[in-house]
Amino acid sequence: MIDKKTLYPLFAPFSVPRLPLRCSSRCSSRFALRLAPWLTALTLILLACFSTLAQANNQIDQLRANAREDKLQIVLDTKTAPTFNAFALSNPTRIVVDVTATPATGYKNTLAFKNRGVSRVRTGQRSDNETRIVLDLNVDYRWQVYAMRPEGSRGHRVVIDVFDQGGQQNKQPTRQPTPNPNTANQGLLAIQLESLTPGDPDIKQTPTPQPASQPSPAATNASIALATTAPKSAPPRQDNNSNNSNTIASINAPTIDTTAVVPNKNQIVIMIDPGHGGKDPGAIGPGGTYEKDIVLQVGKRLQKKIDAMPNKRAVMTRSTDKYLTLRQRLALARKHNADLFVSIHADACAQCSASGSSVYILSTRGASSEAARWLAQKHTADELKYGVDINDYDKDISKVLMQIQQDATIESSYVLAKKTLRHMKAVGRNHKKQVERAGFAVLKSPDIPSILVETAFISNAEEEKKLKTTRYQEKIATAIAEGVEAYFQEHLPQHLLLINAP
Numbered sequence: 001m002i003d004k005k006t007l008y009p010l011f012a013p014f015s016v017p018r019l020p021l022r023c024s025s026r027c028s029s030r031f032a033l034r035l036a037p038w039l040t041a042l043t044l045i046l047l048a049c050f051s052t053l054a055q056a057n058n059q060i061d062q063l064r065a066n067a068r069e070d071k072l073q074i075v076l077d078t079k080t081a082p083t084f085n086a087f088a089l090s091n092p093t094r095i096v097v098d099v100t101a102t103p104a105t106g107y108k109n110t111l112a113f114k115n116r117g118v119s120r121v122r123t124g125q126r127s128d129n130e131t132r133i134v135l136d137l138n139v140d141y142r143w144q145v146y147a148m149r150p151e152g153s154r155g156h157r158v159v160i161d162v163f164d165q166g167g168q169q170n171k172q173p174t175r176q177p178t179p180n181p182n183t184a185n186q187g188l189l190a191i192q193l194e195s196l197t198p199g200d201p202d203i204k205q206t207p208t209p210q211p212a213s214q215p216s217p218a219a220t221n222a223s224i225a226l227a228t229t230a231p232k233s234a235p236p237r238q239d240n241n242s243n244n245s246n247t248i249a250s251i252n253a254p255t256i257d258t259t260a261v262v263p264n265k266n267q268i269v270i271m272i273d274p275g276h277g278g279k280d281p282g283a284i285g286p287g288g289t290y291e292k293d294i295v296l297q298v299g300k301r302l303q304k305k306i307d308a309m310p311n312k313r314a315v316m317t318r319s320t321d322k323y324l325t326l327r328q329r330l331a332l333a334r335k336h337n338a339d340l341f342v343s344i345h346a347d348a349c350a351q352c353s354a355s356g357s358s359v360y361i362l363s364t365r366g367a368s369s370e371a372a373r374w375l376a377q378k379h380t381a382d383e384l385k386y387g388v389d390i391n392d393y394d395k396d397i398s399k400v401l402m403q404i405q406q407d408a409t410i411e412s413s414y415v416l417a418k419k420t421l422r423h424m425k426a427v428g429r430n431h432k433k434q435v436e437r438a439g440f441a442v443l444k445s446p447d448i449p450s451i452l453v454e455t456a457f458i459s460n461a462e463e464e465k466k467l468k469t470t471r472y473q474e475k476i477a478t479a480i481a482e483g484v485e486a487y488f489q490e491h492l493p494q495h496l497l498l499i500n501a502p
Helices: 004-014 025-056 291-307 326-335 364-376 395-424 461-467 470-490 494-500
Strands: 059-067 071-078 084-089 094-099 110-113 118-127 130-137 143-148 156-163 189-195 268-274 312-316 340-347 358-362 436-438 450-457
Touching (some): 094 156, 130 156, 268 291, 291 340, 291 470, 326 340, 395 450, 450 461
Parallel strands (some): 118 189, 268 312, 268 340
Antiparallel strands (some): 110 189, 118 130, 358 450
16 A cells, blocks of 8 residues: 555645644745746746737737838737737738737728838738738749837737838739729839638648748848838828828938038048938847947947048938938938948848848949939939049940949949958858949949948847847947048048148
8 A cells, every 4th residue: 555645745746735823924825836936837827828819819900001201111010019920921922010919990992002022911810810921023022021019199010011122113013903082193113912712722832931030021031121222202201180090100310410411631531321210210129229320339339430530531421310311321421421321220031040231232233223314314413433423425335434433433332342241251151252232222322332241140049149249339339430531541542642742
């Protein structure tokens, strides 16, 4: 016969001990320790139940579009913090976002926005508590999906950014869009948001999704920090009197004074451009860190280091948390007669294990479109910085001269990027061992050598922590400053060469 005393230790965690009438403090402590695991487990179960219940009751209030300088945004307004999963499909190219929420009463399903590569937007319910959003793209554009916390009058949101394709005009939708009377006079293409039918393959198709990080871009190695081209016109203003809740929202960028500053012929000017700002947070790390805040701090540290160098002066496109369009950033560089343009960003990707720094320059594909825009808007009415005056030439010759100048600028950008990347190795591993090329709009100045530095992956939790530290920010700023200094040791600007000429 088995003694009960022998079995008691085995069943002790599952039994409630009988308390003596007089329990000492030691006895009470022992009882509390035995009860603690059960209370913890019960608490976790209740929290999980409440969390699941909250997600199941989440609703999508509306689906709307924002036209930004460098991208199109599709925004889902939700009642509570959203849970979502995003991935890409090909043939045809689509972005799929599954949100744990259902459409609310009064949910609108008509969008009107500029044709920025999105030909159609469809929605449908995959289950009782899950809604699928499908964006049909004309080509494989860069994109990212992330959640935003409540801010001002806005509540919880899921944001889908579709970045412009560099160097080429976006194709027209294969299906003729239906005009929207609320936006017909704004030069926009109205695109009908269609409902997914039960037989739609995009409802049933459930491929292995990518992790839904914040942000969660397409499964490509391309950077998502900036757009690849800029639109032809400013974003339209929001019509506050319209009853259409899907009217495009606009972000009014501050007006800047572009009057040229009288240059100091003996001084080298480096324009530092901390990316994003204001209403545009950039990428958001898993810990909630905003890219715009990190790059502003790195930019300020870089400014101090460059200002300490002989005959060099750094100018910031923004020194506060404000929104600037890409065109305004380039206009500031031209206003201050910048000899170099350095844009600072933090990378992000779907694979959160990715880490390291990268340095980008403009691709020739992106440069072609910008040169055409430059000529079309007569931005070259005055003598250009490197001595090419195209005012007296016909259009064909002007194109050739502009292309020659831009090719030379890209070559100078490559030299600067290569030297900067070499110094970035002292900070840590480089994500890309070679200089990368992309059609970033902010790099498209035809006559100012420009680079874009991805300091680290803010989507990587470990690198997000490093980016927040003063020590790491100082290392990044030092590496960029050393790259700039090494570049000018071999490549003096033309205005200094003329001064030092015999």
